[in-house]
Structures are given as C-alpha cells and as structure tokens.
Amino acid sequence: MTEVRFTVNGTAQCVEVEPRLTLADMLREECGLTGTHLGCEHGVCGACTVLMDGLPVRSCLVFGVQAEGAEIRTVEGLAAADGTLNVLQRAFQAQHGLQCGFCTPGFLMLATWLLEQKEGVDEARLREVLASNLCRCTGYQNILAAVRVAAQEIRVWREG
Amino acid sequence: MNWVGRRLPRSEDPPLLRGEGRYVPDIAIGARAVRFLRSPVAAGRILALRPPAEMPPGCLFVTGADMAGVQPIKPGLRRFNYRAVEQPVLPTERVHFVGQAIAAMVAPSAALAEDLLETCELDIAAEDPVVGFDAALTPGAPLVHPIAPGNVAVEGELRPEGFAETLAAAAHVVEFAFRSGRQSAMPLEGRGGVAEYDRATGRIRLSASAQMPHQLRTGIAQLLGMPEADLQVIAPDVGGGFGQKIALLPEYPVLVWLARKHRGRFAWVEDRNENLIASAHSRDQRHALRAGFDAEGRLLALEADILADVGAFSVFPTTCAVEPLMALAEYPGPYKVPAYAVRARGVLTHTCPMAPYRGVSRPVITFGIERLMDRAAAVLGLAPDEIRRRNLHDAFPARSATGMVLDEASYIEALDEAMRILDVPAFRARQEAARAEGRYLGLGLSVFNERTGYGTPAFAARSMDVVPGYEVVDIAMLPSGEVEARIGSSPHGQGLRTTLSQIIADRLGLDPGAIRIIHGDTDRTPYGWGSFASRSLVIGGGACQVAADRLADKLRRGAARLLQCEPSEVALRDGQAVAGAASMPIAELARLAHQRSELLSDAIGFNLAETGQYDPGGTFSNACHAAIVEVEAETGHVRVERYLVVEDAGRIINPMIADGQVQGGVAQGIANALFEEVIYAPDGTPLTGTLADYTPPTCAEIPEIEIHHLETISEATITGAKGLGEGGSIGAPAAIVNAISDALSPFGVDVAEFPATPPRIRALIRGRAPRA
Ligand code: FES
Numbered sequence: 067m068t069e070v071r072f073t074v075n076g077t078a079q080c081v082e083v084e085p086r087l088t089l090a091d092m093l094r095e096e097c098g099l100t101g102t103h104l105g106c107e108h109g110v111c112g113a114c115t116v117l118m119d120g121l122p123v124r125s126c127l128v129f130g131v132q133a134e135g136a137e138i139r140t141v142e143g144l145a146a147a148d149g150t151l152n153v154l155q156r157a158f159q160a161q162h163g164l165q166c167g168f169c170t171p172g173f174l175m176l177a178t179w180l181l182e183q184k185e186g187v188d189e190a191r192l193r194e195v196l197a198s199n200l201c202r203c204t205g206y207q208n209i210l211a212a213v214r215v216a217a218q219e220i221r222v223w224r225e226g
Numbered sequence: 227m228n229w230v231g232r233r234l235p236r237s238e239d240p241p242l243l244r245g246e247g248r249y250v251p252d253i254a255i256g257a258r259a260v261r262f263l264r265s266p267v268a269a270g271r272i273l274a275l276r277p278p279a280e281m282p283p284g285c286l287f288v289t290g291a292d293m294a295g296v297q298p299i300k301p302g303l304r305r306f307n308y309r310a311v312e313q314p315v316l317p318t319e320r321v322h323f324v325g326q327a328i329a330a331m332v333a334p335s336a337a338l339a340e341d342l343l344e345t346c347e348l349d350i351a352a353e354d355p356v357v358g359f360d361a362a363l364t365p366g367a368p369l370v371h372p373i374a375p376g377n378v379a380v381e382g383e384l385r386p387e388g389f390a391e392t393l394a395a396a397a398h399v400v401e402f403a404f405r406s407g408r409q410s411a412m413p414l415e416g417r418g419g420v421a422e423y424d425r426a427t428g429r430i431r432l433s434a435s436a437q438m439p440h441q442l443r444t445g446i447a448q449l450l451g452m453p454e455a456d457l458q459v460i461a462p463d464v465g466g467g468f469g470q471k472i473a474l475l476p477e478y479p480v481l482v483w484l485a486r487k488h489r490g491r492f493a494w495v496e497d498r499n500e501n502l503i504a505s506a507h508s509r510d511q512r513h514a515l516r517a518g519f520d521a522e523g524r525l526l527a528l529e530a531d532i533l534a535d536v537g538a539f540s541v542f543p544t545t546c547a548v549e550p551l552m553a554l555a556e557y558p559g560p561y562k563v564p565a566y567a568v569r570a571r572g573v574l575t576h577t578c579p580m581a582p583y584r585g586v587s588r589p590v591i592t593f594g595i596e597r598l599m600d601r602a603a604a605v606l607g608l609a610p611d612e613i614r615r616r617n618l619h620d621a622f623p624a625r626s627a628t629g630m631v632l633d634e635a636s637y638i639e640a641l642d643e644a645m646r647i648l649d650v651p652a653f654r655a656r657q658e659a660a661r662a663e664g665r666y667l668g669l670g671l672s673v674f675n676e677r678t679g680y681g682t683p684a685f686a687a688r689s690m691d692v693v694p695g696y697e698v699v700d701i702a703m704l705p706s707g708e709v710e711a712r713i714g715s716s717p718h719g720q721g722l723r724t725t726l727s728q729i730i731a732d733r734l735g736l737d738p739g740a741i742r743i744i745h746g747d748t749d750r751t752p753y754g755w756g757s758f759a760s761r762s763l764v765i766g767g768g769a770c771q772v773a774a775d776r777l778a779d780k781l782r783r784g785a786a787r788l789l790q791c792e793p794s795e796v797a798l799r800d801g802q803a804v805a806g807a808a809s810m811p812i813a814e815l816a817r818l819a820h821q822r823s824e825l826l827s828d829a830i831g832f833n834l835a836e837t838g839q840y841d842p843g844g845t846f847s848n849a850c851h852a853a854i855v856e857v858e859a860e861t862g863h864v865r866v867e868r869y870l871v872v873e874d875a876g877r878i879i880n881p882m883i884a885d886g887q888v889q890g891g892v893a894q895g896i897a898n899a900l901f902e903e904v905i906y907a908p909d910g911t912p913l914t915g916t917l918a919d920y921t922p923p924t925c926a927e928i929p930e931i932e933i934h935h936l937e938t939i940s941e942a943t944i945t946g947a948k949g950l951g952e953g954g955s956i957g958a959p960a961a962i963v964n965a966i967s968d969a970l971s972p973f974g975v976d977v978a979e980f981p982a983t984p985p986r987i988r989a990l991i992r993g994r995a996p997r998a
Pocket residue numbers: 103104105106107108109110111112113114115124125126127
C-alpha cells in the first residue's frame with residue numbers, strides 16, 4: 067500500500083492504495099466520488115475524464131499514485147455547494163445534451179477544460195476536442211450545442 | 227396549460243449532471259467482487275476445472291457443479307420448427323463460444339479475483355468450431371447442439387400459391403444479395419449487477435443494469451427454483467441498453483445464487499471486453515432477394531431468403547427467433563407487395579448469442595428493400611424517388627403481405643417533403659461538377675415504416691412462451707396533492723419520467739413537477755415489461771393516460787360533492803378544480819379525500835388511487851431518410867455531408883426528447899453503415915474486443931442531423947403518439963449505403979455489404995476506372 071496526498075475539488079485527501087489502483091478507481095472507491103464513470107478502462111471512451119493539474123486526463127489510464135501532490139477536479143466540483151448547476155451543466159440540460167447520462171461527466175470535464183482555454187472556442191476546435199469522447203445515446207449534436215451555448219454565454223465563443 | 231407538445235427540460239438531468247446518478251458500478255462499491263472465468267475457445271469439452279491451490283480468505287470459486295439443481299436457460303417458442311436449445315447457467319461439460327462464462331471467482335476486490343482467475347486450472351479439449359454461415363450450413367457440418375439438425379434453430383416459410391408464376395410473369399426481375407455485419411449495441415455502461423441478501427427478511431435485492439426488471443425477476447426465480455416473492459429486482463440509473471439489456475444472461479442468476487447461498491452482497495461489473503465478446507450481438511445476416519416489377523416499375527412479387535446467425539444459444543425471453551422472424555414478417559415494409567414468398571432461418575454457430583438491438587432486423591431488411599428499389603430504378607430508368615412513390619402504400623388502413631394492418635401514415639408525404647427540402651436538381655448539378663474534378667458525391671434515400679407500440683396480440687402471434695405486450699400503471703394522489711405513478715416500463719435514458727409526467731399533468735390539470743414517475747423496482751411497480759421496441763411512450767404512456775383519466779374522474783366527483791355541482795361541470799386546470807365561479811385547490815381536495823373522508827367517501831371511496839392498463843394492437847411510425855455523402859476514391863473513406871430525416875411518429879409529447887431519440891438512433895445507424903463490426907477469426911476468436919477495434923464513431927464522424935416532423939394522428943393509439951425509439955437506426959444504413967452506391971455509380975459497382983468500411987469500398991473499385 068502506498069500513501070497518496072492530493073486535492074479533489076479543493077479538498078485535501080490522503081488515501082492508502084495499491085500502486086496498481088487507477089486514479090478512476092481511487093476517486094470512486096477511496097474518495098466516494100462515483101460521478102467519474104468507466105466506460106472502457108482502456109482509454110478510448112473518455113467517460114472517466116477528470117482534470118489533473120488543469121489538464122484533462124483519462125483517469126482509467128492514470129495510476130492513483132501518480133496523483134501525488136496533484137490538484138484533481140471532477141464532475142462533483144462543478145455545481146455550487148447547494149446543488150445549483152453551473153453554466154455548462156445548465157446548457158447540457160437546456161440543449162438535451164444527455165440521455166442516459168453515463169458519458170456526461172466525462173464530456174462535462176472535457177468541456178470545462180476547453181472553455182477555460184484563453185484562446186477561446188470555435189466550431190472546428192469544439193468538434194476536434196469533443197471528438198475525444200464517446201457517447202452512445204445522443205448522436206453528439208446536442209452535446210456540441212450545449213458546449214457552444216455555454217461558450218457563448220461566458221463569451222469565449224469565436225465565430226469561425 | 228398544455229404540457230404535451232412542449233420542450234420541457236428533463237427532470238432526470240440535474241442529478242446526472244452533478245455526478246449524483248446511481249448506476250450499478252456505484253452500488254457495487256464495497257460488495258464482494260465477482261469475476262468470471264470465460265472460455266478461451268469456441269468449442270470444446272471441459273476436462274478439468276479447478277481453483278488455485280491456495281485460495282485467500284474471503285474468496286470463493288463457483289462452478290456449474292456447485293450450482294447443481296439450477297435450471298438451464300431455455301426460452302420457448304411453439305412454432306417455426308424451433309429447437310429449444312438449453313444454456314446451462316455455468317456449463318459443466320462443454321463450451322460453445324469464446325467468452326462464455328464457465329466459473330465465478332469471488333474475492334474482496336475485483337483485482338484480486340482477476341489475479342486468482344489467472345491461476346485457475348482450466349483444461350478444455352478444443353473441437354472444430356462452427357463459425358459463419360458456410361461452415362454451419364455445409365452438409366455434414368459439426369452440430370453446435372445435437373438438438374438442432376443442420377444447425378438450424380428456427381425456420382419460417384411463407385410461399386403463396388402461384389408465387390413462382392407471378393414472379394416469372396414480371397417484366398423485370400431484379401436480384402440483390404447482401405450481408406450485414408455483426409453488431410454490438412455497445413451501451414456505454416456495460417451490464418452488471420449487485421445481489422444483496424437481507425438477513426431480516428431472507429430476501430435478495432438484485433440491482434441490475436437491465437431493461438426488463440420484472441422479467442429478470444420472474445426468470446431468475448424460475449431458474450433458481452426460489453420463491454419469486456423473495457427476489458426484488460431494481461434497475462437503477464442505467465447507462466443505455468438499446469436492447470442488449472433485455473436478456474437474462476447467466477451472470478445474473480449466479481449473483482443471486484451467491485447472495486442466497488452465502489448470505490452476503492456480491493457484485494459483478496461487466497468490463498468492456500466482456501461486453502463486446504460475451505454480452506449479446508445482433509444483425510449478423512445474409513439475405514438474397516428477388517423481385518419482379520411490371521414495366522412501370524410496380525412491384526409484383528418479392529422473394530426473400532434470410533439467414534440470421536443466432537450464435538450459440540437462444541436468449542431469454544426474446545429467443546433466437548426474434549431476428550429471423552421479424553425479417554420474415556416485416557420485409558415488405560411500407561410497400562405494396564402483392565405476392566411475397568420468404569424463407570427465414572436462424573443458424574447456430576459457436577459465437578456469442580444474439581439479442582435485439584435497436585431496430586432488431588429492420589435496419590437489415592430496410593437496407594435490403596431500399597437497395598433493391600435503387601437497383602430496380604436503375605434497370606427501369608426511373609428516379610429513385612419515383613419508383614418508391616409508385617410502390618408505397620397510399621390508402622389506409624392497408625394490409626401488409628403478412629397480414630399486418632398498417633394504420634394511417636404519411637409514406638408518400640414524407641418522401642415528397644424530403645425531396646422538396648433536398649432540391650435534387652441542384653444536387654445532381656453539383657454531383658456532376660464534382661465528378662468532373664474526380665470527386666464522388668452521392669445521394670441516398672431510405673423510406674421505411676417502423677412497427678411500434680405493439681401489445682400482446684402481436685407478440686402472441688409469434689408463439690413465444692413469454693408473451694410481452696401490455697403495460698399497467700398504478701397512479702395515486704397523495705394527501706399533499708402530489709401524484710405518484712408507478713409504471714411497469716423501465717427507461718434508461720429515454721426521459722420517460724419527463725414525458726409521462728407531461729401526459730399525466732394535462733389530464734389532471736397539474737404542473738409536471740407535482741408528478742413523480744416511479745419505475746425500475748419490482749417492489750414498487752406493477753408487473754410490466756420494460757422499455758424496448760419503441761413502446762414505452764406509446765404503451766406506458768397510454769396506460770398513464772388511462773390511469774390519470776380515472777383519477778381525474780374521481781377528483782371531479784369529489785370536487786362536485788364539495789362545490790355542490792355535477793361532476794361534468796368540474797374542470798381540472800392549473801392545480802384547481804373549477805366549476806363555474808366556484809373553485810378549490812386540487813391539493814385541498816386531496817387532503818380532504820384522505821383525512822376527512824367522511825365528507826367524500828360516499829362519492830369517491832377511500833383513496834385517490836387508480837390503475838390504468840393499456841394493450842394496443844400496434845401502430846406504424848414512418849420516415850424518409852436522405853443522406854448526401856462524399857466518397858474518396860483513393861482511400862475508400864466516406865464523409866457524410868448531410869443527413870435529413872423527415873419522420874412521422876404521430877403526436878410528439880416532447881419535441882426535444884423526440885429529436886434526441888432520432889439523432890441518437892441515426893448516429894447508431896451511421897455507425898452500423900460505416901464503422902462498427904464484430905469480427906471473428908475463422909477459429910471463433912473475436913477480434914474486436916476493445917472499443918479501439920470496434921470503432922464507434924465520435925462527433926467528428928457524425929454530422930448534424932436535420933429533422934422535420936409530420937404528425938399523422940392515427941386511431942391506433944389513445945395518446946396519438948406512435949413511438950420513435952428505433953427509427954433513426956433503422957433508416958440510416960440504407961440511406962448511407964444508397965448514397966455511397968450513387969456516388970460510385972461511375973465505377974459501375976454496387977455495395978452489397980455493410981458496414982461499408984474503407985477497405986470494402988477500396989476492394990470494390992480497385993482497378994476500375996470511372997466512366998466519364
Ligand atoms: S473508461 Fe477511461 S477512457 Fe473509457
């Protein structure tokens with residue numbers, strides 16, 4: 067067992083894990099943060115996407131021990147403490163960007179990162195980045211629309 | 227206020243968006259982990275099966291021998307030469323496909339269970355496997371199951387008298403033979419379950435990622451010979467199903483058996499490899515069509531020879547007949563087919579069994595008949611839309627060649643609308659110009675109908691031992707005025723909580739927020755079927771409407787008593803019971819009905835509970851899909867430039883949700899047309915065991931999907947809604963491949979296999995020069 071210290075959504079964590087435990091399993095099983103989902107565990111679907119030191123990572127491809135000292139952000143950190151949805155989450159609901167919801171946390175975290183990039187987002191960049199993840203239900207159109215609307219709302223959208 | 231027809235945001239969404247959904251893998255945390263030892267070979271005899279010499283504390287190894295007395299899975303069908311193949315929950319003698327579960331390993335963690343599986347002793351004497359139609363149907367081929375001679379598990383045939391003469395007399399006979407690649411529904415969340423023993427009651431609670439919780443309960447109780455009342459099945463949040471999660475596959479009875487025997491909590495979470503090789507597949511079919519047309523392009527006779535690979539077993543409760551028999555019954559689709567002859571066979575092979583997947587056989591038969599129409603159009607010198615127009619049903623109700631009643635629909639209107647939107651002449655000019663530059667554009671059409679919302683009679687006609695169909699809804703108004711509706715259906719992403727609340731809200735004059743839809747728990751919902759076959763909104767929605775109308779009636783009678791008027795004078799709206807100038811809040815009425823029953827009981831009895839049942843005969847949605855693609859001749863790569871859907875699903879309850887269903891379905895259909903295929907090596911080893919091999923598309927491959935609605939209100943359903951869950955995936959393969967064939971027409975080739983992957987397209991045109 068190895069001790070790992072890191073923060074999740076701003077809260078300090080200290081857990082003891084087997085070195086082979088993935089970051090995804092560590093978040094889910096040791097931190098109780100089950101919002102991060104596993105759709106493949108081999109790095110293709112992106113359902114497990116979280117932000118690690120500001121960058122999106124596939125948490126199924128990162129070992130928990132690699133998170134030592136890292137700042138992790140997960141879907142549970144997006145809404146306000148009272149549960150109020152943030153701009154991006156609201157756009158997903160308004161644009162019907164989710165059906166079964168299994169891919170949603172991964173898309174939300176990927177899009178969170180995208181919207182925070184200072185160069186802004188245009189149509190080409192939007193498609194390029196969101197093509198990282200898989201959704202089986204929506205056909206993607208409404209996921210793209212949701213992120214587009216959120217980008218417009220926070221004024222980082224660039225007409226291509 | 228009318229709620230039906232509005233783009234109401236889904237009440238399902240906020241918890242899912244906060245990461246607060248509860249899916250099976252979330253419930254599994256802390257349970258004893260179960261992993262399965264799976265067969266590495268397609269066919270063989272089990273010689274030895276032993277756990278590791280040293281089993282750590284808390285670990286268990288369970289084989290079929292330990293589960294003696296448990297019945298094999300054996301779904302039944304009473305016609306069509308059906309061979310009742312039995313599937314042992316865990317086999318003790320033979321294995322029949324790569325990935326078949328042979329034994330269960332239990333450990334405190336999944337990782338440890340997998341470690342232990344590495345050192346189990348499994349000795350199998352491999353035998354020659356039967357893989358693919360040719361191997362299975364060769365005379366003298368080894369038999370997958372001795373009970374099924376010739377490896378045919380089910381066979382249906384229709385051949386009206388005089389058929390051959392009708393075909394022979396046709397001015398033109400057009401043939402088309404094709405293959406459809408094997409698919410996986412591939413829900414993003416795999417299957418999985420958590421079975422927990424309750425010491426206080428002796429009951430088991432199984433939480434499963436399932437589409438049919440009531441059937442799972444009945445089926446498992448039968449297999450294990452346990453009291454059904456001792457089993458509660460819950461479908462919590464379910465990460466997609468698309469048909470794959472209808473099946474009662476062996477892992478679930480093993481979990482329940484473990485929980486009962488060892489009085490604990492056991493969880494299995496399917497991994498992606500298991501999902502792709504051992505969950506359930508679909509649509510591995512080969513069809514040969516012959517059609518006779520008169521000189522004007524009218525279809526006179528259609529003959530179909532259908533082969534469906536059903537894998538190694540028959541899945542409960544749908545049976546392995548579901549694909550071949552649906553193809554048999556529904557091939558003529560929206561077309562007038564005066565003479566129809568068909569033979570459909572389900573062929574056993576040493577591969578993963580088949581379960582329904584969104585559209586079941588209809589993407590395949592629509593592909594067949596729509597390619598055939600294009601071929602015939604070319605032979606007859608007609609435009610693709612024109613030959614369709616000449617053959618589509620245009621008077622309703624119509625009767626199909628197999629006796630199905632086609633209710634009021636808009637087959638020709640949908641086609642006309644699509645042609646209008648597309649501006650075909652402009653496209654043809656663009657296509658012409660592009661060809662001059664060596665670029666190949668194509669336009670493809672797909673016109674189809676989708677049998678939806680069919681109840682008991684339709685399923686009974688198939689002669690299945692388990693006949694699905696009806697839905698029951700228990701509705702009750704609480705003393706607070708809130709409404710609970712308990713439904714037998716079990717949604718998994720369709721937004722049924724929202725749409726059903728819209729239907730009920732309108733009947734009761736309430737806000738949808740006051741209505742809770744309770745589903746997916748056998749302890750809390752009436753016996754019912756589930757969400758599949760585009761039925762939940764039609765049948766579950768119909769039952770909600772019936773139940774809500776009864777409750778509304780009761781509320782009107784109660785209000786009439788208190789407002790001193792006739793029930794017929796009472797209207798329920800905006801949360802009030804209104805009679806002329808007098809009114810009272812419905813919530814106050816609800817309180818009095820429960821807590822001051824002496825005021826009301828002689829008018830309405832003692833509670834505000836009602837039941838609604840609905841069992842319709844079925845209806846047909848319809849659509850015309852059109853695709854414009856560009857095929858890159860050098861690489862065989864296909865880009866979908868435009869995708870248009872004109873569809874008619876009757877009354878739309880929530881347009882936002884309806885469009886989402888269409889978009890998702892089309893994306894799966896495009897995937898089916900271009901990308902995804904489950905591939906086996908000749909020895910029965912699956913070669914597509916990861917998502918990187920199965921290649922589902924991302925948003926880079928799926929275009930914007932343009933949707934236009936027509937709304938034909940037929941008498942066939944009480945809500946006017948026709949159901950549209952599967953249509954998207956039904957129409958897309960034909961539209962896309964017709965477009966590819968149109969694009970490649972200068973090369974004089976014809977696409978007869980899908981997915982139309984780049985290597986397949988390259989193989990077609992390699993060495994051919996385009997005609998100028
Ligand atoms: S679960 Fe990590 S990429 Fe699929």
